[in-house]
Amino acid sequence: DTGVSQDPRHKITKRGQNVTFRCDPISEHNRLYWYRQTLGQGPEFLTYFQNEAQLEKSRLLSDRFSAERPKGSFSTLEIQRTEQGDSAMYLCASSPAGSADTQYFGPGTRLTVL
Amino acid sequence: DQQVKQNSPSLSVQEGRISILNCDYTNSMFDYFLWYKKYPAEGPTFLISISSIKDKNEDGRFTVFLNKSAKHLSLHIVPSQPGDSAVYFCAATHSNYQLIWGAGTKLIIKP
Numbered sequence: 001d002t003g004v005s006q007d008p009r010h011k012i013t014k015r016g017q018n019v020t021f022r023c024d025p026i027s028e029h030n031r032l033y034w035y036r037q038t039l040g041q042g043p044e045f046l047t048y049f050q051n052e053a054q055l056e057k058s059r060l061l062s063d064r065f066s067a068e069r070p071k072g073s074f075s076t077l078e079i080q081r082t083e084q085g086d087s088a089m090y091l092c093a094s095s096p097a098g099s100a101d102t103q104y105f106g107p108g109t110r111l112t113v114l
Numbered sequence: 115d116q117q118v119k120q121n122s123p124s125l126s127v128q129e130g131r132i133s134i135l136n137c138d139y140t141n142s143m144f145d146y147f148l149w150y151k152k153y154p155a156e157g158p159t160f161l162i163s164i165s166s167i168k169d170k171n172e173d174g175r176f177t178v179f180l181n182k183s184a185k186h187l188s189l190h191i192v193p194s195q196p197g198d199s200a201v202y203f204c205a206a207t208h209s210n211y212q213l214i215w216g217a218g219t220k221l222i223i224k225p
Binding site: 004108 | 205213214
């Protein structure tokens with residue numbers, strides 16, 4: 001399977017705990033994106049990497065959220081001190097250089113904060 | 115402010131007929147529009163896109179129409195098939211990286 005993969009697919013945690021999600025983009029894609037989707041809404045942009053550089057962060061990405069892409073390949077999204085409002089589907093997408101408009105999505109990580 | 119709007123939360127269409135999903139936007143700077151399809155518990159799947167310099171793009175059963183003066187685009191699916199039942203999202207971009215999404219329309223194809 002050469003699509004975007006995300007791990008874990010589901011995560012249940014207690015309020016106040018830290019969680020980390022991983023995204024592996026399509027191998028030849030140098031752009032990587034994180035989105036968050038809540039029920040009944042479209043995805044909301046969180047952040048974007050070109051290779052290892054984080055080029056844009058949404059104001060939705062509070063200081064409890066941090067994303068990395070250390071070697072320009074896989075990326076991690078960490079949420080510290082989780083809150084119930086963080087419960088959502090976290091989606092990762094990637095796109096190739098020169099064609100940033102069409103983004104290809106992974107299956108998402110469903111986070112539930114109790 | 116919602117820059118991309120899909121005003122119909124759901125749409126029911128008979129199998130074999132045409133499905134028309136609509137999307138309106140407010141930002142005239144958008145220069146690229148995309149439609150994605152999403153099944154439950156899966157990520158969005160890219161369907162078709164259109165650049166603002168065009169007014170129509172066709173790919174098999176899927177056609178997207180763009181009316182820039184009305185800031186409106188639509189996705190036509192013909193003929194509709196049971197496997198088309200899903201949530202359809204309209205998205206737009208003007209920065210080549212950040213997609214702005216509508217809330218989605220749930221399409222139900224009746225046999």
